[in-house]
Amino acid sequence: MSGENGQAGGGGAGGDGAPPEQLALIRESVRRAKVPRAKPRTWRGAALAKELPVARVLVDKGVLHLDRYFDYAVPEELDEAAQPGVRVRVRFGAGGRTVREGRREGGSLIDGYLVERVAESDYAGPLAALAQVVSPEPVLDPELLGLARAVADRYAGSLADVLQLAVPPRHARAEARESGAPPAPPAPPAPPAPPEPGSWARYGRGEGFLRALAGGGAPRAVWTALPGPEWAEEIARAVAATLASGRGALVVVPSGRPAGRVDAALTALLGEGQHAVLTADAGQERRYREWLAVRRGAVRAVVGTRAAMFAPVRNLGLVVVWDDGDSGHSDDHAPFPHVREVLELRATRDRCAFLLGGWSCTVEAAQLVESGWAAPLVAERETVRATAPLVRTVGDQDLARDEAARAARLPTLAWQTLREGLRQGPVLIQVPRRGYVPRLACAQCRAPARCRRCAGPLEARDDGELRCVWCGTGETSWHCPECGGFRLRAQVVGARRTAEELGRAFPAVPVRTSGREHVLDTVPGTPALVVSTPGAEPVAEGGYAAALLLDGWAMLGRPDLRAGEEALRRWIGAAALVRPQSAGGTVVIVAEPTLRPVQALVRWDPAGHAVRELGERRELAFPPVFRMAAVAGPVGTVAEFLAGVELPGDAEVLGPVPVAAPGGAAPSAGSERALVRVPPGSGAGLAAALKMAQAARMARGAGPEVRIRIDPPDIG
Template sequence: MSRDNERPKDPAETSEGEQLALIRETVRKAKVPKAKPRTWRGAALAGELPVARVLVDKGPVHLDKLWDYAVPAEMDAEARPGVRVRVRFGAGTGKVREGRREGGGLLDGYIIERVAESDYRGPLAALAQVVSPEPVLGPGLLALCRAVADRYAGSLADVLQLALPKRNARAEGEPSPPSLPPPEPPAPGSWARYPAGPGFLEALARGDRPRAVWTALPGPHWPREWATAVAATLASGRGALVVVPDGRTAERVDAALTEVLGGPGRHVLLTADLGPEERYRRWLAVSRGSIRAVVGTRAAMFAPVRDLGLVGIWDDGDRSHSDDRLPQPHARDVLLLRAVHEKTGFLLGDLGRTVEAAQLVENGWARPLEADRERVRAAAPLIRTVDEGEVARDAEARAARLPTIAWQTVREALTRGPVLVQVPRRGYVPKLACERCREPARCAHCAGPLEARDADHLVCGWCGRDEPAWHCRECGGVRLRASIVGARRTAEELGRAFPAVPVRTSGRDHVLTSVPDRPALVVSTPGAEPVAEGGYAAALLLDGWALLGRPDLRAGEDALRHWLEAASLVRGHGDEGDDGRGGTVVIMAEPTLRPVQALVRWDPAGYAARELAERSQLGFPPISRMAAVTGPAEAVAELIASARLPEGAETLGPVPLPPAPPGRPRRPGDPPPGEVWERALLRVRPGQGSTLAAALKEAKALRLARGERDPAVRVDPLDIG
């Protein structure tokens, strides 16, 4: 049935037209069965364009092609390009009845096009069912999904599973609301704080395609600034799409859009948290052209917005933008592809700046959209640093983990409002060590790391067993010290230090959205900081070394991003209503380190530019392109050896991966329990990324076709080491 399976022509064969006529005649003469047919034996073929080219929703890359099916006459009207269908797949050449292929399992698929003749010389199976006459896969979305699959060495079927929501019949049967006329162009508002801001909005309202990397000022205004940019795009008669990292952020932008655009009906919120019926209902409103503006999490990056004029992403360094499902695309790269393919404007906004964003500015593809230094100083809080030496010499710091400067800052700030305390790790004491020899405390059963869930309860972080009688295997010691103190233990210590002040926690298990403008200590892990009404009076950024010490290429960038996000919630020096004093941020980290200096100066753009220059000299991404191949050692070696890699490609490794901790859910890329996997990195020069992806995809397809074990391939991996 595949167009790629055509055998050489035999001179004795009849012509294609004669063969098709014979097939039609055979089908017309066949006896119609009494039961509802599945393979449409005896059904007449469509009079025009009787062959449908179908993309089968089956993920392996060696099946990543179009398959030809006959279109029965009864399905002719509904079997249009873009609709969902059900087809028989995998019947084999042995299951042919009266010139038609039959049998095989039922699979979902999408009609890509209708044609008059098939390139395949054998008998064709017929479409089993048109699931719905609603076209969901248009040419633009199909082209985008193909481009994403090619970039990430994945299959088109896998990308479509990310792009298209599950069908819901009830939502599909409801009409979408009528589309509204374009709004008036908005006033610049707080965009006037940026020299190029009003011009950017005017370009969008004119129908132009401006591209910018926006370094947002700290404070509460950026959600409304996103809404204003969307309103300017809608004023030109075009659509807009904004992707944010999480549901809390999406709700803030959604509220701003409702305020700026004047109520519901002009935009929708698309997140993975919506139920399947409501999500599909909103997706259909966008697909049908009723709604022209979308804000959402990465689930919205493929939203089929009509006449798209602007694509935007907020906080592109957040790992939530990278999908866990194959082929693991990043929302930033998907939106960059959309901007190019659909000829739209592009806006990458952030409080900081990633090296990928810095590269867009350096190569001239996008312009920087920044405020001047005077505006930055007015909007930012005062940043003060405390290094580990000061903490060690400070008696108060040893007692409560707070140096004197931090203690004084918190005590004074609590007279004016809430104080934010950022702790890198959740839990009570997530890492312990022997007090005498500093050897990490490990479980006697599986050698996993021990954690303190409360004041006197030791538990293994891997197998979950209690450890009631721990002793050090190296020196025999029985006393423990905290290597890292978690958010819950920090909240407990602060509660004792400030007994009259309420302490609230926000973390993975319970994330606060906002806190009122009254004295309180708010202890949070990075990314879970709630917004304070009126801003925080002060913030403490504890244990900075825990973020900076990760063995990862992005450790400094990620640390600075987390610090900027927390510090931006603190009142700036130019804020009114705070006696002109503004807020203060105290960070416990070595003040000479580059990320700490960038925070003190509030200069994320300068930090990203220097980081990009260093990576350019060393040949690291994003200057080069990389791919990670992970799996059993033999499979990794065989895949790399069989791939037709571009000239000059480097292989780094392979290196063994640490075994997956038992008792925990297996994450993508983790080896199965009991197996030892390896990872190799492939690096190519600029301009060779597409060749690398194509070579890896071809090698994977050949291995799968031979039934060999397939190692995992990830192009542009987030974690390099």
């Protein structure tokens, strides 16, 4: 068998833990001995396919040492249905490895994908036969297979795991088959006329961006959207411009609520039936039916949530990701791909346009602009000031002098803003969720306390010792590099609900809550108090008259590299729902005014904040400038695993250190983690080395599981 192919069942080639060099010698010896390749003609007395009787199958087992294709014989009765891309079932496992005619068939039936048909197998022995073609509907084309392989390699994962994310589960009724054969591909829909620029005219390069899309171009842009509800319509116009060029478009948003807004905007602009919606809320049957319509070419525009990043859009001309900093864009299943990175891969592989948009701006987006891979798409400062609300701050010193703040947790300025806003319409109050983990900061200037060796966050142990969360180095003489202070303080943790207090203070005003248990989508434009957790803010008809952003330290104090960036994104996401300053819109934020994220909110300059963060991370060797991998497992296994990895020469290992187990268990529960950091240019080598070592470990069955995550979202 070849280096990419194995025999059916029983772990296949390499299942016995043989290293690649040994397998290469074996293959060369077989070739020189002129051992004839297998040309199966019968299987258990039944004839096999006359043409291309060997099927190469990717089995649905997401383990790295089986991340290759396996050869199976194609029975004559399955010849017509067993086409590349279809789902199949095969025998795989103990006993299925050396199945011969007349011998009892071994192994269990598992699912897989038929990748290709070939005339001969590189394996010299007898082949097991395909057990079943689950459906003649081809769901895996070469483009999707290539993308999935690229994603698996980037994240040190298996191809089967990626395809589980990329291809939705089959639903028989949704396939709408007749006589066991898939329908003929429909004629592509007629392209619409290019749209008018609309609100894109507010951006300096907005009209030119639409013209490039309509003309068949492939511009790449990082778009800092203006506050307000127009963003969904602007995305719809970009999609319509792409469709006008005869190409397809893909839009990925973080959750079902923004997907619904883009869906409504596309329907208003293009009409019914011109696009597909791929979200989990639609249900398995409808989602699979929509996915099939996209794969067959019946529609060429898609809007969806995370899994839609793999949607098989024909002749892809534009990929769009909205609010890439939202955690909903990072998959929680191995190999943990991120929507932004996958769509970057698609834009490069398909030579299509790329649009990364949001009210805020991530550090990764700023890096795309700095590297020249994408161009900025922003409005002039005069336009920003005209559309943004007025932002006012209340710091700690103001709270200390404010009797109202000490008594009711709301400063006088917030009470005044509430009263004035309620005369004009609804008022939004953003309250951080409970459960944020505190970190240490300078008691004088509030700068985060970081390790002098690796710049990781410091934590205080029960014995009072300071220790780095990343590399485990102890710190005995810490002082603040910003102000020289020596005292530390714990940041604010969480905030209690204020709905009841506000209800008592304003008994004639309705109070609505929106949070994890019950998330509101919209609220009327009448006076009301809307208390919401970050990310659950409903859209108010006509916009909010005012907004209060309470307990800013609860988000700024998170033990996370992205704490400032994430706090600014949450604040801007709420403030963008407020009316512009010219219409009386006001935002009050309770946080220290001198902090960088607070100042960025006051100036409404998320892109500038991201650029400064990027420069700081470059100096400190942080992601995304440097690439990182997290390796976690039981105590003792992580160091043992890393000792066997041929890491790039410029790799730096931080740790391992004890970490809290899932569910909040103490570090003593027996889990540890190490971070591996490499400079730019070595990320692919790091992923390949970790993947190879993990595959060898799994093939040997050596000990407890070691978990690998490339570019972990939380390294705090």
